[in-house]
Amino acid sequence: MSIDVQAPGEQDFAPPESRQSGAGTWGLGEMTDLERSSQLQLMREGKLGSIHSWELVTAVDGPGTRMTVFMNGCPLRCVYCHNPDTFQMRDGKPIMIDELLKKVKRYRKVFKSTGGGITISGGEVLMQRAFAENLLISAKSLGIHTCIDTSGYLGRTVTDEFLDYVDLVLLDVKSGDEDTYKKVTGRELQPTIDFGDRLNALGKDVWIRFVAVPGYTDSYENVEKVADIVCRWPNAVKRVEVLPFHQMGTDKWESLGINYELKDVQPPSKEETERIRDQFRARGLEVY
Amino acid sequence: MTAQAHIDEDLLIRPEFADAWRNFADGEWKRGVEVRDFILKNYTPFEGDASFLAGPTEKTLRVWDTLEKKFLSVERKQRVYDVDTETPAEIDAFGAGYISEDDDVIVGLQTDVPLKRAMMPYGGWRMVETAIREAGKEPNENVKKIFTEYRKTHNEAVFDIYTPRIRAARSSHIITGLPDAYGRGRIIGDYRRVALYGVDALIADKERAKDSVADKGFSEHWARYREEHSEQIKALKRLKNMASKYGFDISGPAKNAQEAVQWTYFGYLASVKSQDGAAMSIGRLSGFLDAYFERDLAEGTITESDAQEMIDALVIKLRITRFLRTIDYDQIFSGDPYWATWSDGGFSDDGRTLVTKTSFRLLQTLRNLGPAPEPNITIFWDENLPDGYKEFCSAISIETSSIQYESDPQIRQHWGDDAAIACCVSPMKVGKQMQFFGARVNAAKALLYAMNGGRDEMSGKQVVEGYEPITGDGPLDFDEVWNKYEHMLDWVIGTYVEALNIIHYSHDKYAYESIEMALHDSDIIRAMGCGIAGLSIVADSLSAIKYAKVTPIRDETGLIVDYKTEGDFPAYGNDDDRADDIAATIVHTVMSKIKAIPLYRDAIPTQSVLTITSNVVYGKATGNFPSGHRAGTPFSPGANPENGKDTHGMVASMLSVGKLDYDDALDGISLTNTITPTALGRTKDEQVKNLVGILDAGFVPEED
Numbered sequence: 001m002s003i004d005v006q007a008p009g010e011q012d013f014a015p016p017e018s019r020q021s022g023a024g025t026w027g028l029g030e031m032t033d034l035e036r037s038s039q040l041q042l043m044r045e046g047k048l049g050s051i052h053s054w055e056l057v058t059a060v061d062g063p064g065t066r067m068t069v070f071m072n073g074c075p076l077r078c079v080y081c082h083n084p085d086t087f088q089m090r091d092g093k094p095i096m097i098d099e100l101l102k103k104v105k106r107y108r109k110v111f112k113s114t115g116g117g118i119t120i121s122g123g124e125v126l127m128q129r130a131f132a133e134n135l136l137i138s139a140k141s142l143g144i145h146t147c148i149d150t151s152g153y154l155g156r157t158v159t160d161e162f163l164d165y166v167d168l169v170l171l172d173v174k175s176g177d178e179d180t181y182k183k184v185t186g187r188e189l190q191p192t193i194d195f196g197d198r199l200n201a202l203g204k205d206v207w208i209r210f211v212a213v214p215g216y217t218d219s220y221e222n223v224e225k226v227a228d229i230v231c232r233w234p235n236a237v238k239r240v241e242v243l244p245f246h247q248m249g250t251d252k253w254e255s256l257g258i259n260y261e262l263k264d265v266q267p268p269s270k271e272e273t274e275r276i277r278d279q280f281r282a283r284g285l286e287v288y
Numbered sequence: 289m290t291a292q293a294h295i296d297e298d299l300l301i302r303p304e305f306a307d308a309w310r311n312f313a314d315g316e317w318k319r320g321v322e323v324r325d326f327i328l329k330n331y332t333p334f335e336g337d338a339s340f341l342a343g344p345t346e347k348t349l350r351v352w353d354t355l356e357k358k359f360l361s362v363e364r365k366q367r368v369y370d371v372d373t374e375t376p377a378e379i380d381a382f383g384a385g386y387i388s389e390d391d392d393v394i395v396g397l398q399t400d401v402p403l404k405r406a407m408m409p410y411g412g413w414r415m416v417e418t419a420i421r422e423a424g425k426e427p428n429e430n431v432k433k434i435f436t437e438y439r440k441t442h443n444e445a446v447f448d449i450y451t452p453r454i455r456a457a458r459s460s461h462i463i464t465g466l467p468d469a470y471g472r473g474r475i476i477g478d479y480r481r482v483a484l485y486g487v488d489a490l491i492a493d494k495e496r497a498k499d500s501v502a503d504k505g506f507s508e509h510w511a512r513y514r515e516e517h518s519e520q521i522k523a524l525k526r527l528k529n530m531a532s533k534y535g536f537d538i539s540g541p542a543k544n545a546q547e548a549v550q551w552t553y554f555g556y557l558a559s560v561k562s563q564d565g566a567a568m569s570i571g572r573l574s575g576f577l578d579a580y581f582e583r584d585l586a587e588g589t590i591t592e593s594d595a596q597e598m599i600d601a602l603v604i605k606l607r608i609t610r611f612l613r614t615i616d617y618d619q620i621f622s623g624d625p626y627w628a629t630w631s632d633g634g635f636s637d638d639g640r641t642l643v644t645k646t647s648f649r650l651l652q653t654l655r656n657l658g659p660a661p662e663p664n665i666t667i668f669w670d671e672n673l674p675d676g677y678k679e680f681c682s683a684i685s686i687e688t689s690s691i692q693y694e695s696d697p698q699i700r701q702h703w704g705d706d707a708a709i710a711c712c713v714s715p716m717k718v719g720k721q722m723q724f725f726g727a728r729v730n731a732a733k734a735l736l737y738a739m740n741g742g743r744d745e746m747s748g749k750q751v752v753e754g755y756e757p758i759t760g761d762g763p764l765d766f767d768e769v770w771n772k773y774e775h776m777l778d779w780v781i782g783t784y785v786e787a788l789n790i791i792h793y794s795h796d797k798y799a800y801e802s803i804e805m806a807l808h809d810s811d812i813i814r815a816m817g818c819g820i821a822g823l824s825i826v827a828d829s830l831s832a833i834k835y836a837k838v839t840p841i842r843d844e845t846g847l848i849v850d851y852k853t854e855g856d857f858p859a860y861g862n863d864d865d866r867a868d869d870i871a872a873t874i875v876h877t878v879m880s881k882i883k884a885i886p887l888y889r890d891a892i893p894t895q896s897v898l899t900i901t902s903n904v905v906y907g908k909a910t911g912n913f914p915s916g917h918r919a920g921t922p923f924s925p926g927a928n929p930e931n932g933k934d935t936h937g938m939v940a941s942m943l944s945v946g947k948l949d950y951d952d953a954l955d956g957i958s959l960t961n962t963i964t965p966t967a968l969g970r971t972k973d974e975q976v977k978n979l980v981g982i983l984d985a986g987f988v989p990e991e992d
Contacts, residue, residue: 024856024935026858026859026862026863026867026935027858027862027863027864027865027936055935055936056936056937056940058938058939058968058978058982059967059978060967064981065978065981065982106863109985110939113984114978114982114984114985
């Protein structure tokens, strides 16, 4: 095999403008012939997961090249979600944990050489806590770096022991302002703050993610409030990633037949995105 | 018929040899033509980083600037800068030519003016005439008369022999782009021999080899051996004559680094003056030249800046190689490539890295002169390469997108530690092995032929007789389609390899690469480099038939012209064994069919999965597929997954490609990835580190 790496384009070190996710579960055997009751039992035990998709990504969901697993089911209804087909747990594919672990094992070498690992994302990873915990325990026992990508809304439901198996938390702070948070996600902000406080107390590594959505989350005041919150966690936060909103998820909203209120919203300009990054930088944070 | 290469004793006692080889460690290389042995005894592995490198000299910048302003910018506007219509090309046909007065570091042009293209009519006159007219000039009537009335060409010979089925396959485009009207290329002369031994020693060696069989009595094989040796000796004499026009006497060995680079380049120059092969690769020079640089640096006769200037000058020359080609040819090959591939990196069999300071100097040319596709720099990657080198490769990749990577363990295991790539992926032992270039057969179209019983899905014509089409309008059955495909491949591969045998028989006879072969051992390995196009389309289509429901759609004559595919199916390139195993089975099946056919000159059958060059042309000539691939659209290149179907990330696609068995594709497998730097990380350091990690991961089999 020869590989020809082409790297066109100017280098502005901006974070990836868009990413493909929701690519399906190819390569994972599905459990399709289970009775509903035994399915539920296996899910409660954390042996069966409702999985949207998996992907091997680089420099996107944590350090190095990572296997990101997108879980189905989310308590939030973010208006800008680019994976609305993960809202419902029932829309995922039933995958046994051993199937997933076979893949994780196969990629150990990839993780080792790139300084990567696994990232459990969603949906909301903590909706399927038992499954996530089993996956994290197994990954740690294989010496693999682990990461969860969460809104923190269900943070209070996980034990400190669960967090022992997590090396890095990607914590999405979707808004700093209570009302805006509610408007954007349909839920309250406080659980996220509480979870962050707890991660800070535990001294966990945290990368903050903030999606800049024009007209929703991008105002100067709102960003200042997010920065205020992030500054509560000096023991935890290692970097802040400002992700410009994009329209990659539009087709999914349409095919699901859900009203997509952001269909006319344009991605923020480079200058706007930089302005927001600068607000975080002004607090002495490492920002991308 | 064996003839062990050796150096005559009386040459060795000549004082110029003692001087040229001063301070070099002794070895077998002094008693026979063994460049590899010389390198291993004399090179210095380098484990450091790029901080020692020098930028471009003023002279380098001036030469490059003149080239750009006076020549390259003009060529870009008019496609061809100029053509010489009077002088059929030959090693010493042209007088000396220079880019400018500053062009005195490493000299030599193909003709008398930079970028001016020469006629090379031995492959075929028609191609030459078309190319001359397309360049806006008129052919010389006398030259035309010679090559149409008096002198038979390769192209004419091929068509004298071609069978009806080959003609049918060519006109329906199931086989196209064959080297039956142009130079085959993919032969790497060991140009280092010119520098290490000088031409007289090489001539003496060939004379001796030729006469070592003088008393064996006539056979056709024997006569060809002797005649080819005579051609090689004549070519070596012309090489000396050509160098003398530039004021150099290269009868003896090079005495310092400047001469070593110059002599080596003269060897390559002689090749590209006399042959316009599809790929004219330069081989593996860094370790060899580095021995000379290290000696001169130790003797205090050159500085690092001088060394870099020489490599920059050589690379400038490799960037302005030009061949007279037609617009059609440019379409098949997507541009005007000549694949001056320079292989580097890797390890020696004794466990030392072959990375030297000159490996860094070669990469540095991309900074000093800016990015360029030629020479096609190909790094033999191993996760144990020195960190400084890995990081430099990665950084230069990110800055210039001009580096290609191969797995060093894979190549070394099969072809040894002095192998180099010809063209894009074809490995060979330098000076000990050559390839009969086989272009590629349209393996995707063959699937449509299988289902239509040999009728062409585009024209409706019955191209192949004696095959039953799929009947009925129900969903396709995987086993039935696979059986028909295997059966149809017998015809397709049989026709294809028959054409290749004819082509190489004729090429040896009428367009023999005498200077390139003069820089090979007398007894060499020959490989027949067959190839396939459209792998991902066949794999995905068979996967669709197996895992989804595929119903044929017919036109009024019953010809299947499209497919209705319902349901999900795994696509090749996502590290899903269901689809990847189908792809590996296709490659294996094709290989076993090639192996069953006797090959010209007892060549070793090999296969490549490489379509960087003809994916657009093949796509145009091919219909709709069960996978959803649409008629007339380009194939994805090489072993790449179908465009847009590799949805699980680049590393997953690398792992899928890695499942193709290298033993089934010893001529190489290519995967082209386009990565934007920002997709590799947030900072340059992160990008460099992540690319190193991806290359390490992609080239190493997973743990169980």
